[in-house]
Amino acid sequence: MSDRADGKWNVLVVDDSAFQVKQITKILETQNFKVIGVAADGAEGVARFQELGDEIDLVTLDITMPGMDGISCLKEIMKINPKANVVMMSALGKEDLVKQSLLIGAKGFIVKPLDTDKVSKVLQSVLKK
Ligand SMILES: [Mg+2]
Numbered sequence: 063m064s065d066r067a068d069g070k071w072n073v074l075v076v077d078d079s080a081f082q083v084k085q086i087t088k089i090l091e092t093q094n095f096k097v098i099g100v101a102a103d104g105a106e107g108v109a110r111f112q113e114l115g116d117e118i119d120l121v122t123l124d125i126t127m128p129g130m131d132g133i134s135c136l137k138e139i140m141k142i143n144p145k146a147n148v149v150m151m152s153a154l155g156k157e158d159l160v161k162q163s164l165l166i167g168a169k170g171f172i173v174k175p176l177d178t179d180k181v182s183k184v185l186q187s188v189l190k191k
Pocket residue numbers: 077078079124125126127
């Protein structure tokens with residue numbers, strides 16, 4: 063349960079795939095989350111993160127995106143707010159990038175394909191930290 067008036071956690075979803083965004087949103091909204099922002103690449107993700115500021119409780123961040131990728135986006139987000147709760151979304155076989163992102167400050171990661179159990183387990187554990 064978040065401290066927000068509606069008790070939900072506010073999420074920024076950054077992913078270049080409209081399908082993934084739809085899927086993540088669907089999963090989150092069956093849980094205690096509300097998607098308050100969406101971005102299709104890293105640069106847009108940084109811009110949304112800056113705009114939404116304290117409204118954001120959590121960011122889901124795709125690693126592979128055209129233009130600014132998830133790793134560079136993560137670095138910028140951590141500069142803006144070193145305490146940001148960022149969870150990386152990656153395809154199988156991106157273990158090195160996942161490790162790198164955890165060193166930069168990501169709080170967790172989810173390997174695609176996504177399912178409700180996986181997503182809610184990881185996100186809840188990140189918010190409890
Ligand atoms: Mg992608």
